[in-house]
Amino acid sequence: MLRNPIDAPENSFGSYLSQIGGISEEDVENIKEGLRTKKVSKGDILVGIGDLCRHNFFVEKGLLRSYTIGEDGKEHVIQFAPENWFIVDRASVYFNDPSEVYIDAVEDSRIVLIDGDFMDRLAKLDGDYAKFNDRLLHNHIRHIHKRLNLLLGAPAEKRYLSFIEMYPNLLLRVPQWMIASYLGITPESLSRVRKELANKNFKV
Amino acid sequence: MLRNPIDAPENSFGSYLSQIGGISEEDVENIKEGLRTKKVSKGDILVGIGDLCRHNFFVEKGLLRSYTIGEDGKEHVIQFAPENWFIVDRASVYFNDPSEVYIDAVEDSRIVLIDGDFMDRLAKLDGDYAKFNDRLLHNHIRHIHKRLNLLLGAPAEKRYLSFIEMYPNLLLRVPQWMIASYLGITPESLSRVRKELANKNFKV
DNA sequence: CGTCGAATTGATGTCATTCAACTACAGTGG
DNA sequence: CCACTGTAGTTGAATGACATCAATTCGACG
DSSP states (O other): OOOOOOOOOTTHHHHHHHHTSOOOHHHHHHHHTTOEEEEEOTTOEEEOTTSBOOEEEEEEESOEEEEEEOTTSOEEEEEEEOTTOEEOOHHHHHHOOBOSSEEEESSOEEEEEEETTHHHHHHHHOGGGHHHHHHHHHHHHHHHHHHHHHHHHOOHHHHHHHHHHHOGGGTTTSOHHHHHHHHTSOHHHHHHHHHHHHHTTOOO | OOOOOOOOOTTHHHHHHHHTTOOOHHHHHHHHTTOEEEEEOTTOEEEOTTSBOOEEEEEEESOEEEEEEOTTSOEEEEEEEOTTOEEOOHHHHHHOOBOSSEEEESSOEEEEEEETTHHHHHHHHOGGGHHHHHHHHHHHHHHHHHHHHHHHHOOHHHHHHHHHHHOTTTTTTSOHHHHHHHHTSOHHHHHHHHHHHHHTTOOO
16 A cells, blocks of 8 residues: 555565565565465456455556446446555455455556465564554555545546546556546546646646 | 444443453453543534544444545545444554544543554453454455445435445434435435435335 | 524536547457 | 457537525424
């Protein structure tokens, strides 16, 4: 759930753990062999609705997304995950419930599969590391709350502007109809919002 | 974040910890003296926007809510917390950020104030207890995700029906305009939705 | 009894959706 | 190399859902 995509070195998950998670190089070495890295192609589905989602996915390179199919039969994008983000149906991993989302690859990607008790093993190495997962969870919550506020209050244009502000780097990587889906509007509406903004002389 | 209001015995937080949290009676005794219980009156504001939210609130009796003021100047209800629920701006407690929400009392209430590192102290008593907080966090996330889905996909009527299903006991306790605010619609619209449902011969 | 906020109702406006047509472009196979 | 096809994006006209504004009713409470 943290920002700043980087230029996708191999094993950026290791650097992430040590730099952002504050986990010693040594400990990273000790546990990382329990991890699998996987390459997926654009369009590949990693988790389907009804599956058990057994892993948390860390994106080293590329772009994943999660989405549901509403009762209206339409896709609703829940989250995008570019480099250095996690993506997962936490309820499914944690409670062993069938997944309520799809997770698929928007671009060819290289990802790290983190199994359910990876964090537990990490916590066993050093009690402080339990706090790392805690931080991830709190970040996640903060993030969804921001989104909730927008959906509750803001009209389409403001939601779009806020999306640009939060994910400036995704603007050119994600097709417009997916952004529309993330914003909770139709592609046509987003097209018109963009036109309006252009008329107002708005530059990204 | 768990259901089933009860008939508000004194110290229902203790029972909650032992029954739901699986924490031994003895350990509950050991730490509960660090907790304060407080009575608040309908309308009292516990946390204001900009304040530091220093506590997680557990509702033993009564009803709290959290809400923001959108840029449109309107209230948006984030969450209701009846008996046996927690309510908190987690980002504020965890990251020491100024609160982005108000928390106030919808009814006269008796609440337990849980300070930021209560869970840490609990975890120190018994390593397994760390998992309790983890479970709370995951429940919270699952809950907001459900909400996200509704806001993304469902029209007013479906959101209302889903609200009734999730919080049947709140229907009679929360004024209609607050429910409307929770659903992201105006009180007038909710009134019409209800009328429609009545015409369709819908019974709560 | 009078007042105030909550809820309903009607008239009207606005924003986003829907449906359909059209353009642009990328990928495929002849 | 070019036609064929499918998907993304744009645009227009009509519709629909919800908001807004204003008037009225209802009920709680001093």
